[in-house]
Amino acid sequence: MLRLLLRPIPLILFLVFFTAIPILNSLVNVFQIPTGTYPEDSARLAVAPLSWFVHVLAGVAFGITGPVQFVRALRQRFGALHRVLGRIFVVSGAIIGLSGLSILAQVTSQRTPMVDIARGVFGVALLIALALAMAAIRNRDFQRHRAWVIRAYAVGMGLGTVAVVFFPIYLVTGQPPIGLGSDILFVASWVLTIVFAEVVIRRSCRAHPKAFE
Template structure:
């Protein structure tokens, strides 16, 4: 009998999944090291216009970093099956991280973001609302023991969580920077960073459902 471990990959689909998660981890890790961690130095030159709102910014970034880091472990079937209690605790931490990140993002939206333009504040608030709703639905589903529904909402939740990485990547593309000033391109870019991936996710989730 072949012994099952948390590392076993038995089908071609498993290899594709592994490649996908390696890409996500490398892509997300690059964002964390390059764009997120420098803010924890509490350097006024780095924080710039966010210096006045540094604690909200740190709360927002911390919540996002925790959620991004926890996500791959929550989707790792072998790890989840072998360490179910750890999986549940990580799920609670994931939800708390998103709650902190959402509260912080809401404060930033109607303070520092509003000073830039109301469309930027509204876009940031829209992402925060999508973030907390998808995570809350995942939690409600598992509390009602609707496991498949919980898995589907966790996928949606992580797609929205990853929007922070997607947004930063999009804003650094030359073709996006040529679209105009930040006020002109920023709000649209942040909507695109989660709304389109979430639409694609919906197609993926519901494709084979009867």
């Protein structure tokens, strides 16, 4: 399975599948927030409308441009487009990280401190990963650049795995799961995404050391 995911097309399809729910949800929020038609379980975020809006808007851009960055043919044949999309990816990722931290500071949490700490750590980690990705590409270190882009995408879209785990529960119960057990599962799902990304990076580097160029 992992060997299959090291190939560009299966990897992209995998990323699209696991990020579809948060991207679609963010896209819906982009229209709901200005009109005030968001669901009741999201109403608490209305205390920070600007941060919430730019967070979901950037999430859509980040989620869509992320998988495209891993298309080798795009990098090789349409380098200018790859660079433009890369800048959109970095800017939207930075907005996600900063707005996420802003929301965390303004909105009253409904979860345990563990989740709030994790959100804060992941927000800072996303900003660091993006900065290191940019530093690597300036040094023409393509392999390290791609590795940090993958890490940034895993951190920024870690909610994709959370959504895959929690969405079926939401469909059955009609409300998001709460409690210590669900919070542990929430953080564990996000961490699992990051761990998986690290495994993909290490396997890719060993199997195709020049594939990132």
